[in-house]
Amino acid sequence: MREPGADWPLNRDAFFRQLTPRRPIFQGDVFRDVPYIKGQGGDRLDAEPKVRIERRTALALTYPCEMYARGVLARVQTVALVREGSKLGISNEWRGPFSACPLPDLFGDGMLWAADFLAIGNVDRSYLTEVNRVASLTERGWAYLRQRLAIYLTRVAIHLEDLHQAGRATWDEIELWEQWNALGRRSSEYQDWLDLPDPNIGFTRRQALERGMRHLVASALLGSP
Amino acid sequence: MPNLEPEPAVAGGPVRVSRNGNARTLTVPAEIVAVAQIELGDEYMVEAIDGDLLYRRVGRDRPRGRFVGNEGDRSLELPRGAGMPVGADPIPRALTDWDF
Numbered sequence: 501m502r503e504p505g506a507d508w509p510l511n512r513d514a515f516f517r518q519l520t521p522r523r524p525i526f527q528g529d530v531f532r533d534v535p536y537i538k539g540q541g542g543d544r545l546d547a548e549p550k551v552r553i554e555r556r557t558a559l560a561l562t563y564p565c566e567m568y569a570r571g572v573l574a575r576v577q578t579v580a581l582v583r584e585g586s587k588l589g590i591s592n593e594w595r596g597p598f599s600a601c602p603l604p605d606l607f608g609d610g611m612l613w614a615a616d617f618l619a620i621g622n623v624d625r626s627y628l629t630e631v632n633r634v635a636s637l638t639e640r641g642w643a644y645l646r647q648r649l650a651i652y653l654t655r656v657a658i659h660l661e662d663l664h665q666a667g668r669a670t671w672d673e674i675e676l677w678e679q680w681n682a683l684g685r686r687s688s689e690y691q692d693w694l695d696l697p698d699p700n701i702g703f704t705r706r707q708a709l710e711r712g713m714r715h716l717v718a719s720a721l722l723g724s725p
Numbered sequence: 726m727p728n729l730e731p732e733p734a735v736a737g738g739p740v741r742v743s744r745n746g747n748a749r750t751l752t753v754p755a756e757i758v759a760v761a762q763i764e765l766g767d768e769y770m771v772e773a774i775d776g777d778l779l780y781r782r783v784g785r786d787r788p789r790g791r792f793v794g795n796e797g798d799r800s801l802e803l804p805r806g807a808g809m810p811v812g813a814d815p816i817p818r819a820l821t822d823w824d825f
Contacts, residue, residue: 540823565797583825589816596816618821656808662790666801710792710799 509594512605515641521630522681525573526674527564528637528645530606534558534579534627536619557582559603559615560628561649564670571691573625581619585612598655601648606635615645617652639664639671672714673706676721683721 536556539549558579560567567574580601588600590612599617606613637645643663650658673694680690694706698720701708705717753763769780790803 538823581825589818591816596814597818598811598814599818616825618818619825650808651811654808655811657811658803658808662801662803662807665790669799706796710795 509592509602510604510640510644512608515604515638515644516606516635517638517641519633519636520678523630523636523678524674524681524687525560525567525628525630525633526636526642527560527562527567528642529560529628529633530557530582530603530635531560531579531628531632532557532634533632534623536579536581536621536623557634558621558623559601559645561615561620564674568691571688573628575625576622577625577628579621579623579628580615580617581621582606582613583616583619585614588614588616590614598648598651600652601645603635617649639667642671643667668712669709672709672717676709676714676717679718679721 533555534557535553536558538552538554540552541547541549558581561578561580562574567577582603583600585600585602589597590600590602594602600614601617603613603615605611640660643660646663646667647658647660650656677687677690680693681687694709694717695704697704698708698716700720701713701716705720708714708717757763771780790801790807792799793802794800
């Protein structure tokens with residue numbers, strides 16, 4: 501792994517991976533035309549809010565473990581609106597503001613965009629699909645998103661290396677899930693397959709991922725019927 | 726908004742940097758060495774921000790975390806000093822209204 505700061509700020513290729521419909525929906529994925537609900541209140545507690553629904557670009561914010569239940573996307577998902585970096589005042593060095601995560605050249609137009617943590621809301625899962633997905637993060641981009649989230653909520657920076665280590669099993673799980681889908685298997689059956697004890701490994705495949713044995717699980721995936 | 730932080734274990738103090746040939750040597754007070762778990766040979770990346778020098782620890786000898794729990798409850802427990810307070814937001818935003 502390269503040292504932190506060696507390639508800072510990140511460019512588009514370092515931050516985003518190539519899109520593929522086989523990739524399960526994952527934290528940090530960006531979607532267009534997501535309905536965002538604003539409930540502007542009046543000056544009194546009993547005033548009914550003025551509700552507006554706008555179709556916006558948004559980033560999936562739910563952590564992967566809460567995003568799915570037994571391989572099925574949970575009905576309610578959390579998103580953060582994506583806005584132009586210039587409107588949020590993001591500096592060239594990405595030092596601030598802490599309430600946003602830069603998304604470099606998100607649309608390939610050379611502009612800096614950002615997920616705005618001050619504009620978070622809930623949407624139905626039906627609006628987060630591979631059809632309207634416009635970007636997915638690399639492992640490094642994902643670590644950076646989590647680092648920015650922690651800074652926003654706690655004002656403490658977690659080392660990217662620690663975030664890589666903490667998220668490694670989850671990242672391996674999603675990568676192999678993508679392979680599972682590429683093999684034409686039923687996506688919803690992957691999680692149950694992970695929880696099966698594997699006689700060639702000695703414990704479940706999920707436990708193998710948690711112990712850093714991705715290669716063994718990958719071999720089991722390619723070798724299983 | 727004020728930057729709320731827990732009371733620091735040690736007060737911040739001056740750190741002396743001396744030049745030795747092409748290398749610069751940093752002298753760090755023992756209290757800070759203990760709290761930040763600095764070891765001989767640790768490497769830091771130095772960044773100048775608004776007249777201050779910010780040190781970020783790099784290198785393989787950094788204290789590592791350990792996983793606790795299983796599956797959904799599994800988390801990485803980091804050693805003390807692994808997280809770095811970032812201080813006040815250098816680019817604070819105006820109060821949010823509904824016009825975004």
